[in-house]
Amino acid sequence: MTTKTPLKLHVPQPKARPGESPDFSSIVVPPAGSLRKPALDEPHHAIREHALGMIRVLDEQGDAIGEWDPKLSSEQLIRGLRHMLTTRIYDERMMKVQRQGKTSFYMKCTGEEAVAVAQAMALEPGDMLFPSYRQQGLLVARDWSLVDMMCQVYNNTKDRLKGRQLPIMYSVKEVGFFSISGNLGTQFPQAVGWAMASAMKGDTRIAASWVGDGTTAEADFHYALTFATVYRAPVILNVVNNQWAISSFQGFAGGEQTTFAARATGYGLPGLRVDGNDFLAVYAATKWAADRARDNRGPTLIELYTYRAAPHSTSDDPSAYRPDDEYQRWPLGDPIERLKQHLIRLGAWSDEQHAALTQELDDYVRAAQKEAESYGTLGVKPTSAASMFEDVFKEVPPHLIRQRQEAGV
Amino acid sequence: MARMNMIQAINSAMDIMLERDPNTVIFGEDVGYFGGVFRCTAGLQKKYGDHRVFDSPIAEGGILATAVGMGVYGLRPVVEIQFADYIYPAFDQLVSEAARLRYRSGGEFWAPITVRSPCGGGIFGGQTHSQSPEAIFTHVCGLKTVIPSNPIDAKGLLIAAIEDDDPVVFFEPKRIYNGPFEGYHDRPLVPWSKHDLGEVPEGYYRIELGRAAIARAGSDVTVLAYGTMVHVALAGVAESGVDGEVIDLRTLMPLDIECIVASVKKTGRCVILHEATRFSGYGAELSAQVQEACFHHLEAPIERVAGWDTPYPHAFEWEYFPGPARVKRAIDKVMAG
Numbered sequence: 001m002t003t004k005t006p007l008k009l010h011v012p013q014p015k016a017r018p019g020e021s022p023d024f025s026s027i028v029v030p031p032a033g034s035l036r037k038p039a040l041d042e043p044h045h046a047i048r049e050h051a052l053g054m055i056r057v058l059d060e061q062g063d064a065i066g067e068w069d070p071k072l073s074s075e076q077l078i079r080g081l082r083h084m085l086t087t088r089i090y091d092e093r094m095m096k097v098q099r100q101g102k103t104s105f106y107m108k109c110t111g112e113e114a115v116a117v118a119q120a121m122a123l124e125p126g127d128m129l130f131p132s133y134r135q136q137g138l139l140v141a142r143d144w145s146l147v148d149m150m151c152q153v154y155n156n157t158k159d160r161l162k163g164r165q166l167p168i169m170y171s172v173k174e175v176g177f178f179s180i181s182g183n184l185g186t187q188f189p190q191a192v193g194w195a196m197a198s199a200m201k202g203d204t205r206i207a208a209s210w211v212g213d214g215t216t217a218e219a220d221f222h223y224a225l226t227f228a229t230v231y232r233a234p235v236i237l238n239v240v241n242n243q244w245a246i247s248s249f250q251g252f253a254g255g256e257q258t259t260f261a262a263r264a265t266g267y268g269l270p271g272l273r274v275d276g277n278d279f280l281a282v283y284a285a286t287k288w289a290a291d292r293a294r295d296n297r298g299p300t301l302i303e304l305y306t307y308r309a310a311p312h313s314t315s316d317d318p319s320a321y322r323p324d325d326e327y328q329r330w331p332l333g334d335p336i337e338r339l340k341q342h343l344i345r346l347g348a349w350s351d352e353q354h355a356a357l358t359q360e361l362d363d364y365v366r367a368a369q370k371e372a373e374s375y376g377t378l379g380v381k382p383t384s385a386a387s388m389f390e391d392v393f394k395e396v397p398p399h400l401i402r403q404r405q406e407a408g409v
Numbered sequence: 410m411a412r413m414n415m416i417q418a419i420n421s422a423m424d425i426m427l428e429r430d431p432n433t434v435i436f437g438e439d440v441g442y443f444g445g446v447f448r449c450t451a452g453l454q455k456k457y458g459d460h461r462v463f464d465s466p467i468a469e470g471g472i473l474a475t476a477v478g479m480g481v482y483g484l485r486p487v488v489e490i491q492f493a494d495y496i497y498p499a500f501d502q503l504v505s506e507a508a509r510l511r512y513r514s515g516g517e518f519w520a521p522i523t524v525r526s527p528c529g530g531g532i533f534g535g536q537t538h539s540q541s542p543e544a545i546f547t548h549v550c551g552l553k554t555v556i557p558s559n560p561i562d563a564k565g566l567l568i569a570a571i572e573d574d575d576p577v578v579f580f581e582p583k584r585i586y587n588g589p590f591e592g593y594h595d596r597p598l599v600p601w602s603k604h605d606l607g608e609v610p611e612g613y614y615r616i617e618l619g620r621a622a623i624a625r626a627g628s629d630v631t632v633l634a635y636g637t638m639v640h641v642a643l644a645g646v647a648e649s650g651v652d653g654e655v656i657d658l659r660t661l662m663p664l665d666i667e668c669i670v671a672s673v674k675k676t677g678r679c680v681i682l683h684e685a686t687r688f689s690g691y692g693a694e695l696s697a698q699v700q701e702a703c704f705h706h707l708e709a710p711i712e713r714v715a716g717w718d719t720p721y722p723h724a725f726e727w728e729y730f731p732g733p734a735r736v737k738r739a740i741d742k743v744m745a746g
């Protein structure tokens with residue numbers, strides 16, 4: 001007779017809470033260049049170490065090491081740096097205007113700029129992007145107008161979304177940026193559908209989508225992987241593991257037991273785990289996945305390992321659930337600082353140039369703000385409320401015409 | 410008695426139920442350590458431990474599905490869906506599973522789940538933090554739907570919902586968490602601490618599901634409302650200057666039709682108010698039932714005041730929100746009829 005053990009429930013706990021010292025000791029940071037770069041046709045099971053390890057190119061000194069070095073020109077690297085800095089400065093400005101009451105809400109991507117910027121640069125202009133709310137860097141890297149983005153944030157007379165959407169829920173069809181949904185994860189399988197359509201039509205464009213670590217728990221994540229693998233869809237599925245989902249650490253999405261990249265294995269597709277604060281590694285991994293997709297070899301899941309330095313949103317106060325100085329202790333550093341250091345090591349950049357660029361971009365963002373505000377801010381010169389009845393359907397139906405008349409707008 | 414806002418009253422209800430019933434468990438996104446994005450579960454994990462109050466993965470379908478399983482085991486899960494706008498991924502588990510389990514198993518299995526979720530607009534939340542989807546749930550056989558309008562009701566109704574052996578969807582109008590809102594967005598918020606209904610018993614009490622409350626007695630017209638709109642209805646009645654009777658439904662399913670019918674038979678006039686969109690909104694059910702029961706007593710056609718039939722537009726919150734001016738217009742119209 002064996003005695004039966006009482007069962008126990010495991011409830012994940014982050015390593016540190018407010019008042020405690022940040023503890024990243026369990027994070028294994030492999031040396032740059034430690035993973036080889038596989039051929040595009042290698043089967044997923046032959047590259048399992050890429051889902052469990054971490055693709056890194058930049059070492060501690062800022063040198064590019066190993067097979068994954070994408071060997072970008074200094075011009076390309078400076079362009080990446082510029083886009084990341086623009087994104088950061090833009091975020092700071094918009095956060096400030098929210099605090100001033102000029103809009104209701106904002107979300108920053110501070111510390112995660114390399115993700116969207118390097119990935120946009122590794123893709124072709126025609127490729128379709130299905131982002132979450134934290135990839136504003138995609139728009140910046142596709143050279144989209146900051147004024148236009150700000151007009152959406154302000155819901156003013158030039159807001160292309162006609163005052164209907166919460167700030168930052170951009171939609172920019174001209175540059176292949178799909179309308180952001182407030183409902184987590186819905187875009188992931190939609191990107192797969194777009195990619196399937198592109199394949200059905202013999203097109204050459206691929207799709208990419210992004211979700212956060214927390215969002216991988218939603219069913220949509222699993223729909224995406226299943227459809228992508230079944231139809232070998234030309235799509236790149238990205239998980240931005242910034243460690244937090246509002247107050248819940250990534251353990252509540254299953255990150256305690258394995259990596260998010262390893263999810264790919266069970267579906268039979270390659271998973272790459274990438275140092276998300278390493279511009280070169282993010283670029284190279286994305287380019288590899290894009291080349292595979294273009295070569296009809298199907299989807300890739302990429303986990304971008306990073307840290308959400310910002311509060312979740314302007315409605316959030318992270319000091320209630322995580323140590324204040326976690327970001328300062330984050331073992332993978334800051335993406336802008338690391339690329340800057342690399343450029344300096346290459347002899348292509350200097351602290352003076354960096355300061356000058358920062359000043360230039362600050363002026364540029366301020367000028368954009370000034371122009372955007374000339375078209376109004378939230379509640380001050382919005383677009384006409386009559387537009388609230390349009391686009392519910394293609395044609396405004398009779399009952400909505402009556403309601404618009406009743407509303408007197 | 411203690412002064413409580415609606416968040417504290419809801420917290421108190423859960424605190425009491427965790428204390429009284431070891432089978433009560435609470436989980437949902439960010440509800441554990443952090444205590445919920447609206448702070449409704451603040452302090453409960455610390456007090457009862459993380460086997461009773463815990464964070465969940467971001468998967469509303471998973472939350473409802475596991476709640477069904479726990480309910481089948483014999484627990485009494487109280488789950489939070491962070492915003493009513495995010496309840497749709499849980500729809501299948503709620504509609505096809507939780508709601509019908511008792512029926513399909515011949516009474517062998519059931520899931521006494523309470524689904525708490527903040528609903529409604531008025532906070533500049535845009536289209537995915539403002540919805541009022543209650544009508545959809547009242548259409549599902551086997552679900553009960555509750556929407557309180559003040560702290561004292563919120564606590565008593567939530568305790569009754571948790572103790573109920575059927576699944577209950579408990580919507581919390583987030584605009585009135587901290588104080589009543591009459592729809593005058595440019596006036597300062599009056600906190601619940603300055604309101605009679607913010608005086609809440611500290612201990613256990615129930616407010617039975619299926620009983621409406623008369624928020625204001627009157628003889629000229631019956632105004633049916635629930636949640637935030639109870640306060641808007643009171644303001645609309647005041648603006649119109651008539652002696653209106655405002656009924657706070659409190660629970661939409663089961664519905665206290667007797668209370669409504671008695672009032673409409675007395676006043677002969679009826680205005681129905683909700684923030685949710687009008688077409689197939691809960692007002693349609695109310696209008697049908699009032700007409701069926703009171704046809705010969707009605708002096709004028711029933712009027713409905715509701716959100717426009719569009720998604721909730723961020724910048725036009727106040728053009729969209731059905732405020733007291735629209736209630737007054739509807740009252741004027743039925744009074745003229």
Ligand SMILES: Cc1ncc(C[n+]2csc(CCOP(=O)(O)OP(=O)(O)O)c2C)c(N)n1
Pocket residue numbers: 134182183184211212213214215216240242244245246308312438467469491495498
């Ligand atoms: C379906 C759905 N459920 C819940 C929410 C509320 N919510 C918004 S963001 C968020 C956390 C998401 O975390 P993660 O996926 O890690 O992305 P991050 O914010 O870290 O970029 C939650 C729970 C939502 N928007 N949609």
Ligand SMILES: [Mg+2]
Pocket residue numbers: 212213214240241242243244245246308
């Ligand atoms: Mg996250």
